[in-house]
Amino acid sequence: MTIRPLVILPDPKLRLVSEPVQAITDEIRTLAEDMLETMYDAPGVGLAAIQIGVPLRVVTIDVSKSETERQPMVLINPEITWASEEKRTYEEGCLSIPEYYEEVERPDRVRFRYMNLDGETVEQEAGDLLATCVQHEIDHLNGVLFIDYLSKLKRDRVMTKFRKAARREASGA
Numbered sequence: 321m322t323i324r325p326l327v328i329l330p331d332p333k334l335r336l337v338s339e340p341v342q343a344i345t346d347e348i349r350t351l352a353e354d355m356l357e358t359m360y361d362a363p364g365v366g367l368a369a370i371q372i373g374v375p376l377r378v379v380t381i382d383v384s385k386s387e388t389e390r391q392p393m394v395l396i397n398p399e400i401t402w403a404s405e406e407k408r409t410y411e412e413g414c415l416s417i418p419e420y421y422e423e424v425e426r427p428d429r430v431r432f433r434y435m436n437l438d439g440e441t442v443e444q445e446a447g448d449l450l451a452t453c454v455q456h457e458i459d460h461l462n463g464v465l466f467i468d469y470l471s472k473l474k475r476d477r478v479m480t481k482f483r484k485a486a487r488r489e490a491s492g493a
């Protein structure tokens with residue numbers, strides 16, 4: 321397993337729409353392993369493949385927040401099949417937008433369908449952190465970031481901050 325470098329805002333890759341996975345190959349298994357390793361190392365509770373620069377519809381999630389009892393999930397081609405009308409607000413962060421947290425309102429519960437690494441289709445319902453995480457990660461597959469749900473003022477502010485940081489890095493300062 322390899323820890324891969326994270327794609328950070330304002331990298332335009334984060335705006336790509338990822339392609340569906342056609343078959344569970346060794347390449348996909350390795351990708352999923354690397355994603356889990358990268359996510360645990362960060363540490364984070366969710367990661368989409370595009371966040372390590374791979375535009376495929378693969379997501380890893382572990383909301384257990386426990387190093388001793390990990391509950392890794394690998395979601396291939398995940399999609400939301402139902403969302404509750406009831407909403408809830410959760411403070412979100414993103415490994416591609418480090419050290420920035422903001423409250424986002426999303427459906428409280430969702431049902432989602434995906435393929436696991438055995439090629440089986442799984443349908444599951446979730447609430448709480450898992451519901452938020454699944455929605456956040458599926459957004460990544462469509463080039464959507466959680467800052468897109470904020471006011472334009474807040475979004476502009478965070479974009480400016482990360483553009484400046486990227487320029488500083490590029491100039492070696």
Ligand SMILES: [Zn+2]
Binds near residue numbers: 413415416456460
């Ligand atoms: Zn994210």
